[in-house]
Amino acid sequence: MKKLKFISLLALGATLFLTSCGGGGNVKNGGGSKNKTGMNGWKTNDPKGWFFSGKQQKPKGWPNMVYVDGGTFTMGLVKDDVMHDWNNTPRRMQVSSFFIGEAEITNADYRSYVTWLKFVFPPSDPNYKNIYTGALPDTLVWNNKLSRNDYAENYFRAPEYDYYPVVGVSWQQAARYCDWLTDRANEVELMKQGIINKNDYYSNDSFNQGANAFNLDKYKANDPELEAYLNKQKLQQKSGIKNSNPRIQAANRNATVGLVAKFRLPTEVEWEYAALGLQKNREYNNYLGKEPEIEKLRGKKGKNRGMYLENFKQGRGDYSGVGGWNNDGAPTTADVRQYPSNDLGIYGMYGNVAEWTADVYRPIIDEEASDFNYYRGNMPQQTVKNADGTYKKVDPKDMKFERLADGREIYKGLPGSYEKRTVEDQRSFRDGDFMSSLEAGYGKEADSSMADYNMYNSPKTQFIVDDKGRVILQRDNKPRTTKVSNTARVVKGGSWMDTAYWLDPGQRRFKEESKSFGWIGFRVAQDARDTNNKRTKR
Numbered sequence: 001m002k003k004l005k006f007i008s009l010l011a012l013g014a015t016l017f018l019t020s021c022g023g024g025g026n027v028k029n030g031g032g033s034k035n036k037t038g039m040n041g042w043k044t045n046d047p048k049g050w051f052f053s054g055k056q057q058k059p060k061g062w063p064n065m066v067y068v069d070g071g072t073f074t075m076g077l078v079k080d081d082v083m084h085d086w087n088n089t090p091r092r093m094q095v096s097s098f099f100i101g102e103a104e105i106t107n108a109d110y111r112s113y114v115t116w117l118k119f120v121f122p123p124s125d126p127n128y129k130n131i132y133t134g135a136l137p138d139t140l141v142w143n144n145k146l147s148r149n150d151y152a153e154n155y156f157r158a159p160e161y162d163y164y165p166v167v168g169v170s171w172q173q174a175a176r177y178c179d180w181l182t183d184r185a186n187e188v189e190l191m192k193q194g195i196i197n198k199n200d201y202y203s204n205d206s207f208n209q210g211a212n213a214f215n216l217d218k219y220k221a222n223d224p225e226l227e228a229y230l231n232k233q234k235l236q237q238k239s240g241i242k243n244s245n246p247r248i249q250a251a252n253r254n255a256t257v258g259l260v261a262k263f264r265l266p267t268e269v270e271w272e273y274a275a276l277g278l279q280k281n282r283e284y285n286n287y288l289g290k291e292p293e294i295e296k297l298r299g300k301k302g303k304n305r306g307m308y309l310e311n312f313k314q315g316r317g318d319y320s321g322v323g324g325w326n327n328d329g330a331p332t333t334a335d336v337r338q339y340p341s342n343d344l345g346i347y348g349m350y351g352n353v354a355e356w357t358a359d360v361y362r363p364i365i366d367e368e369a370s371d372f373n374y375y376r377g378n379m380p381q382q383t384v385k386n387a388d389g390t391y392k393k394v395d396p397k398d399m400k401f402e403r404l405a406d407g408r409e410i411y412k413g414l415p416g417s418y419e420k421r422t423v424e425d426q427r428s429f430r431d432g433d434f435m436s437s438l439e440a441g442y443g444k445e446a447d448s449s450m451a452d453y454n455m456y457n458s459p460k461t462q463f464i465v466d467d468k469g470r471v472i473l474q475r476d477n478k479p480r481t482t483k484v485s486n487t488a489r490v491v492k493g494g495s496w497m498d499t500a501y502w503l504d505p506g507q508r509r510f511k512e513e514s515k516s517f518g519w520i521g522f523r524v525a526q527d528a529r530d531t532n533n534k535r536t537k538r
Contacts, residue, residue, distance in 0.1 A: 047242035052252045061099050062185060062260060062526065066345050068274050070097035070530055073287070075272055075365075077506040087363040088506050094372045095273045097530045100266055101523035103336035103347040104165035104355065105177065107156055110137065113177050116184070120213050121415065127396035128210070134401065134410040135176065137168035141518035151332065151518075164333045165353045165521035171265075171489045171513035172402055172410050174356050174522040178263040181524065185260040187214045194234040195257065211396065211416025216259070217383070218418070221391060222250045225416075265358040266525035267375040268490045268508065275350070275493065275505035280343035297350060297503070309339050310351040311496050312503060319496065332496050332518075350503045351494050353521035359490040360427045361510030362456070369430050378426040384419040392419045403463040405515040407471035427486040432456050458485035463514075487513045495519035 042049045061067050073095070076088040114135050121128035142151040155161050156168070169177075191198040196214075201207055207229060208214070218226050232249075238257055241249050266274070278287045297310045311330045313319050321327030330338070334352055341347045360377040367374065384392040394400075394413040401409035413419060432455035459475040466472055488510040494502035497519045501507070511517065 045240060045242070049243070050248055050251070052241045052243075052248075061528075064102045065099040065524075065526060066102050066274075067528060068095075068098055068100055068270075068344060069279055070095045071273075071279070073273055073276065073278055075269055075506070077504065082501075085363075088508050091365060091367045092371060093269050093273075093367065093374060095269055096373055097528045098266070098270055099261070099526040099528050100270065100274045100346060101525065102341075102345065104353060104521040104523045105174075106163050106336055107166050108162040110166040110169065110177065111156070111162075113180055116180070120208055121210060125210075127415070130399075130401065130409050131411050131414070134404070134408050135173060136408075137166060137173075138170075138404075138406050138516045139168055140406070141168040141516055163335050163337070165336055165348070167333065167353060167518050167521050168516045169520075169522065170404055170410075170516040171356045171511075172404065173516070174265060176410060177522075178265060178524055181263045182260070183214060183216050185263070186216045186219070189258070189260050190219075193238050193257065195231055195238060196229050197231060211393065213414070213416060215414075215417050216262075218416075221418075223391075261526040261528070263524045263526055265356055265522060267373070268357045268359040268492060269374045270525060271355065271357050271492045272505045274344060274346055275342065277343040277346070310503070311339065312351040312494050313497055313499050315499070330496060334496070349493060349505065351498075352496060353519055354491050354493045354495040354498070354502070354509070356520060356522040357490045357492055360486055361484060361488040361490045361508075362431065363484070366430055376427060376429075376431075378429075380423040380426070381420040382423050384421050393417065394419050403514065405463065405471075405473075405512065407463060407465045407469070425486075428454060428456075456482050456484040458483050458488070484510070489513045491520060 036044050038044055038051070042051065045052050071094070073093060074090050075093045076090040078090055081088070114132060117135055118132045121131045123129050123132045137156050139152045139156055142155060143149045155164070156166070187196065190196040191201070212225065214226065214229065232246075235257065236244070236249055241252055243249070281288050297308050299305050299307045299309050308314065308327050311328045311334045314321070314327060319331040320329055328334070328339075328351075330352075336352065337347050339347070339351070342349055358377055359375060362376060365374060366376075386392050394415050394417050396415040399415065400412040402412060404410055457478075457480055459478075459480050462474045464472045464474060489512075491509045491511050492505065492507070494500070494507075502509075511520065
């Protein structure tokens with residue numbers, strides 16, 4: 001007994017020794033760092049210092065955005081692959097927390113975007129003539145040679161369709177909308193804080209005409225062009241900077257004022273995780289399984305009992321049900337909030353319109369390379385600098401555009417914004433090399449001539465507009481094996497013209513990023529800080 005007591009005392013002493021020396025970590029401070037003195041010896045936010053971090057704020061969602069708590073889940077199909085696509089086999093994935101749009105972007109949302117472009121960059125100015133027209137949805141997506149095409153004229157503009165999902169928007173256009181939304185949201189946030197004076201902001205053409213328009217990158221970089229916008233006194237008050245030195249205020253501007261996280265398209269894994277909403281269907285740390293999607297959509301009681309509470313095609317020639325007993329009541333699209341949300345409060349994940357995601361499509365998701373926040377499509381960007389070290393801005397007379405499938409051009413960057421260049425194109429990382437191909441069989445080895453081999457060798461497309469304005473699609477005539485390319489983007493979810501098969505969040509398709517469709521819309525997402533909450537009750 002004495003020997004046991006002696007051993008216990010030795011173990012306790014060793015534990016105390018390790019803890020005091022740092023081996024056991026800071027046990028007292030388990031709730032997060034409280035020390036306001038930095039490693040440099042200066043206190044953060046010292047009135048006589050040079051570093052101000054501002055007040056810590058809890059993550060706050062933007063209006064119409066839903067917080068999705070990250071976690072692990074099984075991505076892909078967990079039932080028979082009847083189409084034999086073999087592109088969505090189950091795999092385990094981890095997702096960080098994020099915000100996602102409560103609903104798809106509506107006609108009214110998108111109309112506010114193109115109206116802003118028309119106001120700030122008038123098409124009557126020769127320097128800006130393609131900016132507004134290139135951002136407009138393609139209303140001809142409604143055209144059908146054997147149908148009446150009423151929607152082509154009314155759908156995007158008529159007020160009765162304001163809260164219907166915008167369609168006819170390509171992936172390229174959707175990505176530009178996200179960039180624009182980031183600037184406008186931060187513009188409004190700075191107005192709320194009094195840092196930008198709202199009273200004459202949009203009535204004063206010197207503020208918002210052409211290249212002078214507000215831009216988040218310019219604000220972060222303390223661009224002199226924006227100095228006339230800012231209420232310096234309010235900026236100092238809101239940021240908590242007690243040092244009146246203007247250089248210190250400018251140096252700390254980025255970190256001290258609460259800005260809105262950038263908007264973007266959700267990744268494929270984020271979209272599927274949010275659509276499933278498994279957080280509510282669990283017991284402690286075990287998911288209770290994925291119900292058949294079609295059964296989840298039926299009403300359980302009252303007048304909706306047995307009715308499908310989502311907008312999809314129920315059979316050949318049946319888009320909404322019989323007259324007087326319409327099942328979903330929508331032969332095409334519907335109001336984005338017409339049907340019940342999923343368990344997370346997100347609308348329209350099972351029908352209405354399919355949606356663009358950020359990812360470049362490949363038949364195989366390389367979970368061996370990354371099973372954390374998986375995303376194929378990284379193209380790191382760097383701001384271009386002038387010879388004198390200042391940032392280069394987009395010149396209206398030297399703008400760069402991308403070609404849309406209908407022959408129009410969509411801007412790469414708006415005038416006055418900082419010009420960006422791609423540092424590295426990572427879309428084909430670990431993707432389809434020679435040794436993965438059929439040609440590599442029978443002991444053949446890759447040689448220098450195969451260094452650039454890629455098994456996803458889709459036809460290269462060139463869009464040419466003739467002197468009559470007609471679009472001529474030219475493709476190379478080399479032997480090709482696939483339609484998959486670095487411009488093919490993943491489309492998730494079912495739509496008003498899809499059968500129930502496509503409603504499963506595990507399904508995936510791809511479409512060319514320059515094309516637009518009458519059944520594809522999009523919603524936005526934002527990064528969010530993981531809250532690291534303690535375990536909650538089931």
